[in-house]
Amino acid sequence: MLILGIESSCDETAASVVKDCREILSSVISTQIEEHKKYGGVVPEIASRRHCENILGVVRKALDDANVTLDDLDGIAVTYAPGLIGALLVGVSFAKSLAMACNKPLIPVHHIAGHIATNYLTHKNLEPPYLCIVASGGHSHIIEVLSYTKFHVIGRTRDDAAGECFDKCARAMGFPYPGGVHIDNATKNGNASAFKLPHPTVAGNEFDFSFSGLKTSVINMIHNASQKNITLDTNDLSASIQKSISDILTEKTINAAKTFGYKKIALAGGVSANTGVRAALSEACEREGFEFYMPEKFLCGDNGAMIACQGSYNFLAGITADESLNAVASLPIDMI
Numbered sequence: 001m002l003i004l005g006i007e008s009s010c011d012e013t014a015a016s017v018v019k020d021c022r023e024i025l026s027s028v029i030s031t032q033i034e035e036h037k038k039y040g041g042v043v044p045e046i047a048s049r050r051h052c053e054n055i056l057g058v059v060r061k062a063l064d065d066a067n068v069t070l071d072d073l074d075g076i077a078v079t080y081a082p083g084l085i086g087a088l089l090v091g092v093s094f095a096k097s098l099a100m101a102c103n104k105p106l107i108p109v110h111h112i113a114g115h116i117a118t119n120y121l122t123h124k125n126l127e128p129p130y131l132c133i134v135a136s137g138g139h140s141h142i143i144e145v146l147s148y149t150k151f152h153v154i155g156r157t158r159d160d161a162a163g164e165c166f167d168k169c170a171r172a173m174g175f176p177y178p179g180g181v182h183i184d185n186a187t188k189n190g191n192a193s194a195f196k197l198p199h200p201t202v203a204g205n206e207f208d209f210s211f212s213g214l215k216t217s218v219i220n221m222i223h224n225a226s227q228k229n230i231t232l233d234t235n236d237l238s239a240s241i242q243k244s245i246s247d248i249l250t251e252k253t254i255n256a257a258k259t260f261g262y263k264k265i266a267l268a269g270g271v272s273a274n275t276g277v278r279a280a281l282s283e284a285c286e287r288e289g290f291e292f293y294m295p296e297k298f299l300c301g302d303n304g305a306m307i308a309c310q311g312s313y314n315f316l317a318g319i320t321a322d323e324s325l326n327a328v329a330s331l332p333i334d335m336i
């Protein structure tokens with residue numbers, strides 16, 4: 001089975017061909033980061049325009065690299081939710097037209113389900129059910145992966161996502177967008193106990209997250225220091241932020257796994273590339289006796305292979321779309 005996956009939900013135009021659910025034959029990613037950097041974040045209209053310019057070339061290269069033709073495909077999978085609406089519409093319209101022109105099934109894929117699927121590409125033996133912590137620029141979710149296509153959210157962020165918290169703290173420290181990776185790099189020479197940062201409690205659901213208090217505290221600390229002409233040690237502050245975020249994600253995930261009786265824990269989403277988060281979760285899982293799965297680093301950020309992989313499982317479960325498929329900016333993963 002050969003599935004083409006197309007991703008355009010944010011600032012990466014990506015396409016990939018995946019064979020038999022888990023074998024990546026090609027993966028092409030055209031990133032717009034350099035352009036959005038100038039504005040300190042993603043500018044939605046620019047993102048849509050770049051997707052529009054790049055998508056055909058990216059898909060053509062994905063087919064060429066995989067050495068397959070449109071005729072060889074069993075289906076065309078596309079991210080239809082959630083994300084920037086104009087950006088999603090480019091991928092959805094393109095995939096629909098392609099599916100119609102070559103008479104292939106069209107397969108809708110939820111972006112978060114795609115991130116979760118990166119673990120199938122990395123760990124050939126991983127099968128549901130398991131618990132997955134998904135942390136990205138737009139989402140922080142603890143999800144029960146009940147089957148390849150059924151999900152239940154146990155906890156979510158009440159405000160900022162973990163990646164957003166990394167990026168906003170990084171911006172206040174003067175790092176370019178997206179700052180998460182710069183904080184990660186700076187931690188190598190930093191002392192994680194140098195700064196005391198708040199560890200938020202969330203009333204109501206103990207598995208929900210809140211990162212805005214941590215972010216605000218870091219931003220206030222930087223502003224107060226600059227008013228007094230004091231320069232904070234960026235390495236120490238980075239290490240302290242990274243430790244706080246890693247501890248929060250790890251603690252809630254381990255507690256959720258114990259409460260809901262899961263033995264397997266997976267990590268996914270852009271923040272799964274973070275050295276501190278990977279280490280904290282993997283050490284906690286080892287200590288507490290959980291099996292731990294995380295994606296290879298090249299699969300952590302947005303890519304087409306995750307959409308092709310999840311698209312393959314959707315296709316096997318009979319999840320296809322007709323010509324009325326539309327893009328949806330916001331759609332909980334347990335509503336699909």
Ligand code: KG4
Pocket residue numbers: 010135136137138139162163164166167178179180181184269270271273274275300301302
């Ligand atoms: O999954 P993703 O590529 O896009 C969304 O679906 O949001 O995630 C992007 C997020 C950004 O916030 C970025 O700063 C963060 O993932 N990120 C990292 C690292 N690499 C990417 N955050 C911390 N450390 C990293 N190494």
Ligand code: ZN
Pocket residue numbers: 111115136137269270301302
């Ligand atoms: Zn993503």
